[in-house]
Amino acid sequence: MISGAPKKRDSVQEDDWMTTYGDMVTLLLGFFILLASISKVDMALFEQVQAGMAKGMGKRDIETPIENLKQEMKEILVQMNVDEVSSVGSDTSGVVIEFASSSFFEPGSATLREESLPVLRRVADTLNADVYKSFQVEVQGHTDDTPIHTQQFPSNWELSAERATGVVRFFIADQMVPARLRAVGLADVAPKVPNLDPFGNPLPANREINRRIVIRVNPSRG
Structure with a gap:
């Protein structure tokens, strides 16, 4: 002993x-x-x-809803064959999903293309899952710097706002709670890339990149 x-x-x-x-x-x-x-x-x-x-610390089951949502969205875009006109990433707040405006709207129009509806429905259904129901969803409309002057859209502000609102209305029709949603029109004030070169000449490829719909999905901080 x-x-x-x-x-x-x-x-x-x-x-x-x-x-x-x-x-x-x-x-x-x-x-x-x-x-x-x-x-x-x-x-x-x-x-x-x-x-x-x-x-x-030895815990196995760890909840990572932001990363899980990002991966789910990437898979959806690939399955729907729109991964070439869209992207999924994250910022300091949550998940960022971008779509080229041309895949959603005709030029100068805020009416959703028929072919865009199944994609939006998959996105909405995913965001309506119980695990993501506390997340806030902000839809942003972006244009390039080409002016628009029509009776319906006196400027790019109206066009971008109406496009964002159209997506929000679709989400509400798909049973998403309105209090979760925000529609923001940003016209051409937040470009991803320059619309013009250093000499003031237009850059068509860059303008196409800047015409986009951005869906930001952020965990609610209560």
């Missing part, structure tokens, strides 16, 4: 590091939660860090 006592103490000493490690991970997790509560945090990055730390 006496010879067995040192082995027991050695076993206890060997396990001491786990207590220290657990304390360190808990402190780090608390630090990141504190950052999230007092500052604007990259939600997608924070989710990844939180999941990584939780796994380090």
Whole structure:
């Protein structure tokens, strides 16, 4: 019995590091939660860090709704054969889905193309899933810098706003809760790439890139 006592103490000493490690991970997790509560945090990055730390503490089932939604949307766009005129990414707030305006609307029009409706329906059905029902959805309309002067659209502001509103109306018709939705018309004030070259000449390819519909999906912060 006496010879067995040192082995027991050695076993206890060997396990001491786990207590220290657990304390360190808990402190780090608390630090990141504190950052999230007092500052604007990259939600997608924070989710990844939180999941990584939780796994380090031995937890297997980690919720990563932002990353899951991003992957689901990518699969939908590939399945619907619109991945060449769309993209899915993330920013500091959540998931960003972009569609070329030409795939949704005729030039100078805010009426949704018939072929765009199945794509929007898949997007809406996914966002209506229980796991994403607390997410807020903002639809942005963007144009290039080419002026428009019609009775219906005196400027690009009206055109971009009506296009964003058309998508929102479709989502509402697909049973999405209106309180989750926002429609924003940004005309040509937020281009992805320059509409003109340094000499003031138009860049048709860039203008096509700037004509787009952007759907931003962000976790609600209550």
